[in-house]
Amino acid sequence: MVITDIVLPGRSGLDLIADLGQEYPDSRIVAMSGAFDADVKALLHQSLRAGAIHGLPKPFTTAQLLEVVQAALNEPLGEGQAHFEIVEETPPRKSIARWVVALVLVAGVLMLIFRTPLLRK
Numbered sequence: 001m002v003i004t005d006i007v008l009p010g011r012s013g014l015d016l017i018a019d020l021g022q023e024y025p026d027s028r029i030v031a032m033s034g035a036f037d038a039d040v041k042a043l044l045h046q047s048l049r050a051g052a053i054h055g056l057p058k059p060f061t062t063a064q065l066l067e068v069v070q071a072a073l074n075e076p077l078g079e080g081q082a083h084f085e086i087v088e089e090t091p092p093r094k095s096i097a098r099w100v101v102a103l104v105l106v107a108g109v110l111m112l113i114f115r116t117p118l119l120r121k
Contacts, residue, residue: 017052
């Protein structure tokens, strides 16, 4: 599973999604975007055409991210059906500390799902 932003430094996230789809056709890719001065919905739809199976507009809540991750992991491979997650209400901007906690929670959930430590010695 790959979770990527569409706007990346030095490279297009859309190109990354397309390349990952070519190299790893069974990969589950979730794209997110909150690009300034851009049509976020249009970018997310482009990511789905490039090979992502879910698109998530920023900002999003931890619960919304976990829901999309779970849906992506449960998505049957090879179905050719992309899903577009639309967040109805934009959550309030969160502090950096809350985002760090959210990312740690996501990492913990992924560790539980895959039953492997993130850092191996």
